[in-house]
Amino acid sequence: MTYRAPAEDHRFILEHVVDFAAVAGTDRFAEATPDTAAAILSEAAKLCDDVLAPLNQAGDLHPSRLENGVVRTSPGFAEGYRAIAAGGWIGLAASPDHGGMGLPMALNTAVNEMVSGACLALQLKPLLTQGQIEALEHHASDELKALYLPKLISGEWSGTMNLTEPQAGSDVGALRTKAEPLGDGTYAITGQKIFITWGDSDITANVCHLVLARLPDAAPGTKGISLFMVPKLLPDADGNPGQANSLKVVSLEHKLGIHGSPTCVMQFDGAKGWLVGGPHKGMAAMFTMMNNARLGVGAQGVGVAEAALQKAVAYAQDRVQGPTAEGVPGIIGHADVRRMLAEARAEVFAARAIALACAVAIDMGNATGDAAWQVRAAFLTPIAKAYGTDTGCRVADTGVQVHGGMGFIEETGAAQFLRDARITAIYEGTNxxxxxxxxxxxxxxxxxxxxxxxxxxxxxxxxxxxxxxxxxxxxxxxxxxxxxxxxxxxxxxxxxxxxxxxxxxxxxxxxxxxxxxxxxxxxxxxxxxxxxxxxxxxxxxxxxxxxxxxxxxxxxxxxxxxxxxx
Missing domain, CATH: 1.20.1270 (Substrate Binding Domain Of Dnak; Chain:A; Domain 2)
Known part of the structure; x- marks a missing residue:
């Protein structure tokens, strides 16, 4: 049994549960008609089923590795990422001003969930890029937008988020990375960052790091933090990747799950960077990216839950153990197994609907400027993130239980979902x-x-x-x-x-x-x-x-x- 992206469930929720018609009724999103939404969901499902899902176990068995300072990615990941980029999926919700489709966040969230269910380790790369795109759209100068956004949206370049340091995790205000003015409008960034998802790869022509750092006159705490664009390769006069910047991957973390996603320790040694937003305004810019990512991570949890549940149902239908009620074949005929699967399916639907409702609120706030929608989106974001990822962990754990002893055996694939899902309840702010x-x-x-x-x-x-x-x-x-x-x-x-x-x-x-x-x-x-x-x-x-x-x-x-x- 292979993963099948739940495009029809997304379509139903959008049409009948979370009032996506209101989004399509705005001037900004008038092109997001029911036919357009259905076509997008259908095409994304094909990508997930035919191209991405077959990569999931390969990423787990053959992790990313660091060789001579370059991250080498899992087999097939380069082709999978290029398929995502070629389909325009990275820029689905990005502004058309720089090559994006300008479609609603609700559709983007649905697609991201399906891609996560197909291959979470790979989906993290475009997700971080999408968050960077939104941060640049809201906070970067016109010059930075013109240089970076087209390449990020096309997938030619990719983006990362550099917050965490060894001594500064959730307490971002304790960071020590420094930014020294160079006198020409650029800055020398020095410091170390840890847990940097897709901090490097051999897939894209450049990797663009958004880095939090302190200017010399910065106040202590979060009020003294600024944000900088620090590319791996410095763009030349024509905007193409040029000489290497003064940064490197020190090591890759050995993780419980998402093995195909390289999690890097990054060292910046006077690396050249450009200020994004105003001095000491880094947290506002970074939270734009983080709020995008929090909804995206919630959808990741739902995606893994869906994949784990599909596998568990297939196993329960095939596995025969003793007589069952009314002669139903397979252990799915046992009341307790049916309970586990039914409750898991109910929570997957609930978490999916909450995530899409949050996305609809974001879309309505963006389209109308109505503060009430913006407040609703902000309120729903922590619920969507925490409940979505808790559901991912809960359902993946249930999937192992349904498999019984075979769930504890790696070859069945049930355990991978549990290992992969576990990080989602931790990153982008623990639950x-x-x-x-x-x-x-x-x-x-x-x-x-x-x-x-x-x-x-x-x-x-x-x-x-x-x-x-x-x-x-x-x-x-x-x-x-x-x-x-x-x-x-x-x-x-x-x-x-x-x-x-x-x-x-x-x-x-x-x-x-x-x-x-x-x-x-x-x-x-x-x-x-x-x-x-x-x-x-x-x-x-x-x-x-x-x-x-x-x-x-x-x-x-x-x-x-x-x-x-x-």
Whole structure:
């Protein structure tokens, strides 16, 4: 059994669940008609099924390697990347001013998810480039845009993001990389960065690094950080790659998963760089790229979950172990196996819908300038990232369990999904940080954005009572419990909120995901059984999760470190 990209599920969600028609109804995205969207999803699915999915295991078995200072990529990755670039997929949502298609983020998110399911290790390369494109579009000078954007959009060059240092991970403000003015408008960048995804390769003609560094007069902390474009090869007068810049790959990390994706330790020794945005404005520019990446990473989690689930279902249908209910062949006839697969499918749909809803909010904010859409997009981003990646880990783990002992054997391929998915819950801000962002900054408006979403869920549930009363009533009550828990969190101090942030985020995701399932069932009665799995089996977790979210932090700090050590 091979991976099949879920283009039809994306089409259904866009048309019937997250109101993509509103995006297509704007002047900016008027070309994103239903026919155009369907054609894009169909073509992307063909690329995933025929070209990219066959590379997934090869990347795992034959990792990227560093030879004489050059990263050599996994077999077939160069051809796969060129197929992505030749199809215009890197610039799907990029501005037409520099060669992009200018299509909605919702379509880009759907495509990125499918490509992730096909081969996550390779998908990371265009994803980082897409984030760099958006950062340059918003913050770079016209000269930098003209030089870099066409080559990044075409895939001729690729982009990276350089934040983390050995002593500065999530605490970006502790970074030490320096930027010294050279007197000609350029800067000498010196320092070391770690965990740089696709920091080098033998696939593209140039690798363009966005690097966070401090100017000599910089204030301490994040307020003193600037952002610089530092290419591997310095462009010549004609914009072509010229002499080598003063940077190198020191080593590649040996990782649990995504072996085909080179994760580099980068050393910059007076490398020439160009300021992106204003001095000391680096975090604003970098967050443009990171917010893009956070939604993209959430979609990565969903993509891996989809691939792992497809493999688990195929195995469960073929594997025979004992008599099953009603003579259904394969272990898929056993109630507990059916439970695992059904709950996994329900969460994949929920996480996919949340990611697409976030993308639609981004599109509507960009197309209309309406602050309410922008606030909604910001609120949904940490939920999409954390719930999407948690779903990736959860479903991949379930896939191993469905395989039983064979899931623990590498040759079956089930374990690779679990190993690959695990990083997604860590990078672009760990899921704990996403949850703290949700209960901190995202509730700083007094909960207005949260209450607006909760109100919409309650309105949907109330309207659905005539057709699906059991599901509608359960959802309405869950939304009301979420409202009460949100009010309780708002009355707590920040550290007490942080102690309950992770269960609160999952509870919010379960409520939103259940609402999207209910909308799907109203649009297509054939989807009601899956909605019932989500609302009757998974949604009840929300009560326990919200009870945990309200406990505060005192009991956690009552345990001294030595007690935690055992």
């Amino acid at each position: 704990g940080i996403q949850a703290m962002d949700l209960v901190g900054r995202k509730l700083a408006d007094g909960g207005e954005a949260a209450f607006r979403l909760i109100g919409e869920v309650e309105t949907l549930a109330a309207a659905a009572r005539a057709r699906l009363p059991d599901l509608a009533n359960d959802l309405w009550q869950a939304a009301e419990t979420l409202r009460e828990a949100t009010e309780a969190l708002l009355a707590q101090d920040l550290n007490d909120r942080f102690a309950g942030a992770v269960p609160y985020l999952r509870a919010f995701a379960l409520v939103l995901g259940s609402a999207f399932h209910l909308k799907a069932a109203l649009a297509d009665p054939a989807r009601a059984p899956l909605a019932r799995v989500m609302i009757r089996r998974l949604l009840p977790e929300h009560a326990a999760l919200l009870a945990r979210s309200r406990q505060g932090a005192a009991d956690l700090y009552a345990l001294p470190p030595e007690a935690l050590a055992g």
